[in-house]
Amino acid sequence: MVNLSTISETGFVPAPNLLFTNSVERAIDDMAGKLNPVSVFVLVDSNTASFVLPRLRSQSKAIASATVVQTKAGEENKNLDSLASIWKTLGDQGATRSSLLINIGGGVITDMGAFAASTFKRGIPFINVPTTLLGAVDASVGGKTGINFNSLKNEVGLFREAELVIVSTTFFRTLTNAEMLSGYAEMLKHAMLSSREMTDRLLRYDITGYEPESLLRLLEESVSVKCGFVSLDFNERGLRKALNFGHTFAHAFESLAMVRKAPLSHGYAVAFGMVAALVVSRMKLGFPSDDLQRYAAYVAENYGAFEITCDDYPRLVQLMHHDKKNITSQEVACTLLRAIGEVEVEVAVPDSDITAALDIYRDLLHLP
Amino acid sequence: MVNLSTISETGFVPAPNLLFTNSVERAIDDMAGKLNPVSVFVLVDSNTASFVLPRLRSQSKAIASATVVQTKAGEENKNLDSLASIWKTLGDQGATRSSLLINIGGGVITDMGAFAASTFKRGIPFINVPTTLLGAVDASVGGKTGINFNSLKNEVGLFREAELVIVSTTFFRTLTNAEMLSGYAEMLKHAMLSSREMTDRLLRYDITGYEPESLLRLLEESVSVKCGFVSLDFNERGLRKALNFGHTFAHAFESLAMVRKAPLSHGYAVAFGMVAALVVSRMKLGFPSDDLQRYAAYVAENYGAFEITCDDYPRLVQLMHHDKKNITSQEVACTLLRAIGEVEVEVAVPDSDITAALDIYRDLLHLP
Numbered sequence: 203m204v205n206l207s208t209i210s211e212t213g214f215v216p217a218p219n220l221l222f223t224n225s226v227e228r229a230i231d232d233m234a235g236k237l238n239p240v241s242v243f244v245l246v247d248s249n250t251a252s253f254v255l256p257r258l259r260s261q262s263k264a265i266a267s268a269t270v271v272q273t274k275a276g277e278e279n280k281n282l283d284s285l286a287s288i289w290k291t292l293g294d295q296g297a298t299r300s301s302l303l304i305n306i307g308g309g310v311i312t313d314m315g316a317f318a319a320s321t322f323k324r325g326i327p328f329i330n331v332p333t334t335l336l337g338a339v340d341a342s343v344g345g346k347t348g349i350n351f352n353s354l355k356n357e358v359g360l361f362r363e364a365e366l367v368i369v370s371t372t373f374f375r376t377l378t379n380a381e382m383l384s385g386y387a388e389m390l391k392h393a394m395l396s397s398r399e400m401t402d403r404l405l406r407y408d409i410t411g412y413e414p415e416s417l418l419r420l421l422e423e424s425v426s427v428k429c430g431f432v433s434l435d436f437n438e439r440g441l442r443k444a445l446n447f448g449h450t451f452a453h454a455f456e457s458l459a460m461v462r463k464a465p466l467s468h469g470y471a472v473a474f475g476m477v478a479a480l481v482v483s484r485m486k487l488g489f490p491s492d493d494l495q496r497y498a499a500y501v502a503e504n505y506g507a508f509e510i511t512c513d514d515y516p517r518l519v520q521l522m523h524h525d526k527k528n529i530t531s532q533e534v535a536c537t538l539l540r541a542i543g544e545v546e547v548e549v550a551v552p553d554s555d556i557t558a559a560l561d562i563y564r565d566l567l568h569l570p
Numbered sequence: 571m572v573n574l575s576t577i578s579e580t581g582f583v584p585a586p587n588l589l590f591t592n593s594v595e596r597a598i599d600d601m602a603g604k605l606n607p608v609s610v611f612v613l614v615d616s617n618t619a620s621f622v623l624p625r626l627r628s629q630s631k632a633i634a635s636a637t638v639v640q641t642k643a644g645e646e647n648k649n650l651d652s653l654a655s656i657w658k659t660l661g662d663q664g665a666t667r668s669s670l671l672i673n674i675g676g677g678v679i680t681d682m683g684a685f686a687a688s689t690f691k692r693g694i695p696f697i698n699v700p701t702t703l704l705g706a707v708d709a710s711v712g713g714k715t716g717i718n719f720n721s722l723k724n725e726v727g728l729f730r731e732a733e734l735v736i737v738s739t740t741f742f743r744t745l746t747n748a749e750m751l752s753g754y755a756e757m758l759k760h761a762m763l764s765s766r767e768m769t770d771r772l773l774r775y776d777i778t779g780y781e782p783e784s785l786l787r788l789l790e791e792s793v794s795v796k797c798g799f800v801s802l803d804f805n806e807r808g809l810r811k812a813l814n815f816g817h818t819f820a821h822a823f824e825s826l827a828m829v830r831k832a833p834l835s836h837g838y839a840v841a842f843g844m845v846a847a848l849v850v851s852r853m854k855l856g857f858p859s860d861d862l863q864r865y866a867a868y869v870a871e872n873y874g875a876f877e878i879t880c881d882d883y884p885r886l887v888q889l890m891h892h893d894k895k896n897i898t899s900q901e902v903a904c905t906l907l908r909a910i911g912e913v914e915v916e917v918a919v920p921d922s923d924i925t926a927a928l929d930i931y932r933d934l935l936h937l938p
Contacts, residue, residue, distance in 0.1 A: 286650060286719075293720045293892075321689070324716060324727045325805070348692060351654075352661045359692045360728065437693070524661075 220343055220429070222369045222422045224414065226331065227261035229368045230304065234264035237327055237365060239302035242268040243292060245315040247275035250307045253376055254333055258306070268304065269295050273311070277465050280310040280350050282358075288318040299323050302365075308334040309341040309468065313359070317347035320362040330364045333373040335385025336469045339392070339424055342367045344432045344445075353460060354524060355453050361437055369421060371414040379410040383504055384469025389420070391476060392427040394497075395444055398542045405500055443547040447537045448476030454521035455508050461517075466508060473501050474508045477566055481559040482551055483538040493542060498566035507567035515557045522556065588711055588797070590737045590790045592782065594699065595629035597736045598672065602632035605695055605733060607670035610636040611660060613683040615643035618675045621744055622701055626674070636672065637663050641679070645833050648678040648718050650726075656686040667691050670733075676702040677709040677836065681724070685715035688730040698732045701741040703753025704837045707760070707792055710735045712800045712813075721828060722892060723821050729805055737789060739782040747778040751872055752837025757788070759815055759844060760795040762865075766910045773868055811915040815905045816844035822889035823876050829885075834876060841869050842876045845934055849927040850919055851906040861910060866934035875935035883925045890924065 223229050234242060242264050246255050251272055258265045271291045273284045292303070305315030305328060312330040319328035332338040348359020374382065386409045393400040400423070407420065428445060435442035452468070452475030459466035477498050483489035501507075510518070522534045533550040540546060564570075591597050602610060610632050614623050619640055626633045639659045641652045660671070673683030673696060680698040687696035700706040716727020742750065754777045761768040768791070775788065796813060803810035820836070820843030827834035845866050851857035869875075878886070890902045901918040908914060932938075 282650070282654060289726055290720050293722065293725060296892075321716075321726050321728050323725065324714065324729055346692065348689075352658050354661065357661060357691065358657055358689050360689050361692055524664075 219363055219365060220367050220369065220425065222418055222425075224370050224372050224418065226368055226370045226372065227258055227265070229366070230258070230262045230329065230331070231264050233329060233366045234302060237302055239300055239327070240298055241296065241301045242304065243271055243295070243297055243301060244268040244304045244306060245271045245273070245288065245311060245318070247273050247279075247307050247311055249275045250311065250333055254306055254373060264302075265304070269297075271295075271303075273314070275307075275310070277310055277350070277468075278460075280314050282349060282351060285314060285318055285349050288315065289322055292318070292322050297322065297326065299326055301326055303328040304331060305329070306331045306333060307337070308332065309337040312337055312341045313347055313356070314349055316345075316362065316364060317349060317359050320347055320360060325362075327365045330367045332367070332369060334377060335371075335374055335382055335421075336388060336467070337385070338369045338371075338421055339385050339428075340388045340468070342369050343425055343429050344442075345436065353457060355456055369418075369425065371418045371421065374414070374417070375412060380467070380470075382409050382412070383473070384467045387469040387473035387476070387505075389424040390497075391445075391447055391472060392424045394476070394539065394542050395431075395447060395545050396427045396543055401542050405496070440547065443537050444545045445537075446547070447539065447545065448472050448479045450522050450525050450534060450536050451475035451478040451518075453525055454518045455510075457521045458510075458514060458518060459508070470505055471508065473505045474563075474567070477501055478559050478563045479536060479538060481562045481566070482536060482555060483540070485555055485559065486549060486551065487538050487540045487546065489539050490541060495566075502567050507564075507569050509569055510560065510564065511570075512557075512561075515560055518560065519553050519556055587731055587733060588735050588737065588793065590786055590793075592738050592740050592786065594736055594738045594740065595626055595633070597734070598626070598630045598697065598699070599632050601697060601734045602670060605670055607668055607695070608666055609664065609669045610672065611639055611663070611665055611669060612636040612672045612674060613639045613641070613656065613679060613686070615641050615647075615675050615679055617643045618679065618701055622674055622741060632670075633672070637665075639663075639671075641682070643675075643678070645678055645718070645836075646828075648682050650717060650719060653682060653686055653717050656683065657690055660686070660690050665690065665694065667694055669694055671696040672699060673697070674699045674701060675705070676700065677705040680705055680709045681715055681727070682717055684713075684730065684732060685717060685727050688715055688728055693730075695733045698735045700735070700737060702745060703742055703750055703789075704756060704835070705753070706737045706739075706789055707753050707796075708756045708836070710737050711793055711797055712810075713804065721825060723824055737786075737793065739786045739789065742782070742785070743780060748835070748838075750777050750780070751841075752835045755837040755841035755844070755873070757792040758865075759813075759840060760792045762844070762907065762910050763799075763812055763815060763913050764795045764911055769910050773864070809915065811905050812913045813905075814915070815907065815913065816840050816847045818890050818893050818902060818904050819843035819846040819886075821893055822886045823878075825889045826878075826882060826885060827876070838873055839876065841873045842931075842935070845869055846927050846931045847904060847906060849930045849934070850904060850923060851908070853923055853927065854917060854919065855906055855908045855914065857907050858909060863934075870935050875932075875937050877937055878928065878932065879938075880925075880929075883928055886928065887921050887924055 303319040305312045319326050345361045345363040348356040351357040393404045431442050452471035455471045480494045535548045536551045537547045538549045671687040673680045687694050713729045713731040716724040719725040761772045799812050820839035823839045848862045903916045904919045905915045906917045
C-alpha cells in the first residue's frame with residue numbers, strides 16, 4: 203500500500219500540452235501553424251458533425267481546410283470496426299506521417315481518435331478537443347487512448363500524449379443535465395482524492411446551472427489534480443492508480459450494463475462506483491461514516507442508482523478480476539480512501555468484502 | 571539531404587535489450603526471472619509450434635509454464651483478424667498487465683506479437699525470439715511493431731522496444747536456402763550503408779552453407795550497424811531512414827505481389843529494391859557504375875528477379891507515393907547512396923526518374 207496523502211503538498215503543475223480557453227478556433231490555428239502539417243484531418247461523430255464542426259469550420263483556418271473523418275456516435279461504437287474505418291479513411295484520403303489529426307468530440311472520439319493516430323503508420327501527431335464535460339475532465343490528460351474489445355472497456359489501447367488538448371466550456375451549452383452530471387462525477391473524484399475544502403465546494407456547486415466562466419476555472423483546478431498524479435507515474439505502474447478510485451466497481455457496472463444492452467454512462471458508473479469504493483474504504487481503512495453517508499445521499503439525489511441484485515454479484519466479481527488495473531489475477535486490487543484527501547492504491551480486497559460492500563451499496567442507494 | 575557518411579566513425583553500440591547467444595533457453599529463463607511476471611504467454615505460428623516450441627518447452631522453465639497462443643503462419647496472416655485473435659486469447663486466458671508475452675517466430679510473429687503486447691491493456695512486457703535470419707537481422711532491433719492493413723505493409727503499428735530480443739542462429743538449421751537469402755539481403759543492406767570492406771566480405775561469404783558460429787558473429791556485426799542508426803533516431807524522423815535504403819521500391823514490389831496473389835518475401839523484395847535504388851543513386855548522386863553492376867549481378871545470380879513490365883509502372887509509382895516513410899504526398903522521398911558507406915536520406919525523386927530506373931532494373935536483371 204502506498205499512501206499518497208502528501209502529494210498535494212508538492213503542488214500540482216498543469217501539463218504543458220493542456221490549454222484552458224474559450225477561444226478554441228484560435229488555439230487550433232496557433233497549434234496547426236506551429237506543427238505545420240502537410241494535411242489536416244478532423245475526426246467527428248454524428249453529434250459533433252452537426253453541433254460543433256460547422257462553427258469551427260467557419261472560424262478556424264485549419265479546420266476549414268481539413269478532410270473530415272466521421273464515425274458513429276456512442277460508447278457501443280468505440281470498437282475495432284470504427285477504429286479500422288478511421289485507419290482506412292486516413293489511408294485512402296492520403297494522410298502521411300506528417301499529417302495532423304484533430305479529434306473533436308466526447309471521450310469516445312478523443313480516446314479512439316488518439317489511438318488511431320498513435321498507430322496509423324506507427325504514429326502521427328494529434329490534437330484533442332473534448333466537447334463534453336466528462337471528456338474534458340477525464341479524457342483530456344493522461345495520454346490514455348483505446349477502444350473497447352472482447353466486451354471489456356478500453357481492453358486495447360496505449361499511453362500517448364496529444365500534441366495539444368484544448369479544454370473549453372463553450373461546447374457544454376447544448377449538453378443535457380445528465381451529461382453534465384456524468385462529467386461532474388470525475389470532478390468529485392478529483393476533489394475527494396485531493397482536499398475536503400474542494401469536496402465541500404463541489405458538493406454545493408450547481409453543475410446543471412451552466413455558467414461557462416466559473417466552470418472553466420473549476421475544471422482547470424480539477425484537471426490539475428489529475429495532472430499531478432499522471433506526472434508522477436505516466437505509465438500507471440503505481441501512484442497514478444489513485445485516479446482509479448471508484449473505477450474498479452464502475453468498469454464492472456459498465457460491462458454489466460453493456461451485457462444488459464442498456465449502456466451506463468461512464469460518469470454515472472463512476473458516481474455509483476465511488477459509493478461502493480467508499481463502503482470498502484470504510485470496511486478496510488476506517489473511512490469516516492458521515493462522509494460516506496453524505497456522498498451517498500448526494501449520489502442518490504442527483505444520480506439515482508445503478509440497479510443490481512445479489513444475482514449479479516458473481517458476474518460483477520468476475521468482471522472486477524478482469525479489470526486491467528488488476529496486477530495479479532488472484533485478488534482484486536482497489537484504490538481506497540482512508541479519509542478525504544488520503545488515498546491508498548493497490549489494496550487487496552477479497553471477494554467476500556466486495557459482495558458485502560455491494561449489499562451496503564444497495565442499502566445506501568435505496569435499492570430493494 | 572543529410573549526409574550520414576561520418577556516423578560509422580562514432581562507433582555503433584549494440585542495444586542493451588539485445589542478446590546474441592546460442593543458449594536461448596537460459597536467456598529466456600534469466601529474463602523471466604528478472605521480470606517476475608504473474609503469468610507467461612508464448613506466441614507461435616504453426617511452424618514454430620512444430621519446429622521450435624517442443625525443444626524450448628523441454629529446456630526452459632518459463633516456456634514450460636506458459637500458455638500457448640497460436641496464429642496462422644505467413645505474411646498474409648499478419649493482419650487485423652490475427653491481431654484481434656491474439657488480443658482475445660490473451661484476455662480470455664487471464665493475461666494481466668503484469669503478464670509476459672514471448673514471441674517466437676519470424677518477422678510476422680515478432681512484429682504482430684510486439685504490437686499485440688504493446689496495445690493489450692495499454693501495454694504489457696514482451697520478449698522477441700526471432701527464428702529466421704530475416705527476423706533476426708531486420709525485426710530484432712528498432713522497436714517497429716505492426717500489421718499489414720488496407721493492402722499496405724505495416725500500415726498500422728507503433729514504435730516500442732522489447733524487454734529483450736534473443737538472437738540465435740540455432741533455429742536456422744531448418745531454413746531453406748531461399749529463407750537464408752531473404753535475411754541476407756538486409757545484411758547486405760547494412761554492409762552497403764556502412765563500409766566497402768564489410769560489403770566485399772559479405773558478397774564472398776557462403777550464406778547457404780549453414781555455419782552457426784561464424785554466422786552469429788556476422789549477425790552481431792550486421793545488427794550493430796542497424797542499432798547505430800536506430801539509437802540516433804528512434805522514432806524515424808530523420809537519420810534512421812538510412813535503413814530504408816531499397817525499401818521504397820521493395821514495399822511497392824511486395825504490395826504488387828500481394829495484389830497478384832503471389833506474395834514476395836520481404837528479403838527478396840529488398841534485394842530487388844536495392845538494385846532499383848542503386849540505379850536511382852547512380853542517376854541522382856553518381857553512385858559508381860561498377861559497384862552497381864557487381865551488386866546487380868550478385869542479385870541476378872542468387873535471387874533471380876521480381877518480374878515487372880512497363881504496364882506495372884503506374885501502380886508501382888502510386889504505391890511508392892503511399893509509402894509511410896513519405897513525408898509529403900507530392901514527391902517520393904528515397905534513401906540513396908552516393909557511394910558504398912555514404913548515404914543520403916529523403917532525396918526527392920520525380921516519377922519520371924522512378925520509371926526510368928525501373929527500365930534499367932529490368933535490363934540489369936535480364937527481364938524482357
